[in-house]
Amino acid sequence: MRIIMLGAPGAGKGTQAKMIAEKFGIPHISTGDIFRANIKNQTELGKKAKAYLDEGTLVPDELTCDLVVDRIANEDCAKGYILDGFPRTIPQAEALTKALAKDGGAIDYAIDVDVPDSDIVRRLSGRRVCLKCGATYHTSFNPPREEGICDSCGEALVHRDDDKPETIQKRLDVYHSQTQPLIEYYHEAGCMYKVDGTRSLEEVFASICAILE
Numbered sequence: 001m002r003i004i005m006l007g008a009p010g011a012g013k014g015t016q017a018k019m020i021a022e023k024f025g026i027p028h029i030s031t032g033d034i035f036r037a038n039i040k041n042q043t044e045l046g047k048k049a050k051a052y053l054d055e056g057t058l059v060p061d062e063l064t065c066d067l068v069v070d071r072i073a074n075e076d077c078a079k080g081y082i083l084d085g086f087p088r089t090i091p092q093a094e095a096l097t098k099a100l101a102k103d104g105g106a107i108d109y110a111i112d113v114d115v116p117d118s119d120i121v122r123r124l125s126g127r128r129v130c131l132k133c134g135a136t137y138h139t140s141f142n143p144p145r146e147e148g149i150c151d152s153c154g155e156a157l158v159h160r161d162d163d164k165p166e167t168i169q170k171r172l173d174v175y176h177s178q179t180q181p182l183i184e185y186y187h188e189a190g191c192m193y194k195v196d197g198t199r200s201l202e203e204v205f206a207s208i209c210a211i212l213e
């Protein structure tokens with residue numbers, strides 16, 4: 001089961017991807033999480049990626065595609081995986097299609113979590129993340145048990161710099177110009193599914209499970 005999550009920043013891709021990964025026993029691969037971990041650990045990749053994340057633009061395809069193609073070749077991906085935040089451009093989608101086609105494979109499900117821009121600002125300004133274990137919360141819609149503390153690992157939660165108002169609009173513009181065309185790309189590939197992401201976490205999850213089961 002090879003799944004990709006599409007949708008604007010803050011649409012709920014990561015939240016749903018974690019739940020799906022757990023339910024179906026497949027790895028959740030978030031390129032955003034991979035870049036943030038590399039930035040935190042000050043790796044070469046992290047140093048190259050940082051400026052792009054800070055300004056809300058995309059890390060160049062040449063730094064991104066090989067990373068994902070290598071990751072999905074790992075043994076833990078043999079039964080499938082869920083990609084969250086990749087692909088984000090047509091060249092990335094083409095690189096993924098090409099890599100999978102080498103073994104006669106293809107993406108099985110591309111799921112677009114549809115949320116209008118007007119809701120995104122509220123979603124992202126309330127998002128709090130754990131940089132240690134990757135858990136995601138929302139101050140109103142999905143709060144942790146203790147304010148500012150990760151339920152899973154006890155780490156202090158952070159408000160991502162790129163979730164501040166000045167960067168959110170930039171990221172939405174990048175999404176509409178570079179990532180939204182992927183909906184048509186996967187529609188043509190015959191694996192595009194859309195869910196209404198404005199409903200509760202549980203309702204969105206139930207719709208996605210109905211597609212996958």
Ligand code: ADP
Pocket residue numbers: 007008009010011012013014015016123124126127128136137138139141142197198199200201202204
């Ligand atoms: P993405 O991975 O698409 O950027 P996230 O999964 O991190 O988005 O979700 C963005 C924010 O919105 C988080 O704070 C998350 O807790 C919250 N959120 C996710 N899904 C919903 C939902 N269905 N209703 C309300 N808030 C949600």
Ligand code: AMP
Pocket residue numbers: 009031032033035052053054056057058059060064084085086087088092162171
């Ligand atoms: P996310 O955690 O998915 O919101 O991603 C945060 C940031 O990481 C984005 O704004 C980009 O700068 C970078 N990023 C994540 N995934 C990709 C990708 N597939 N291609 C390019 N940049 C990416």
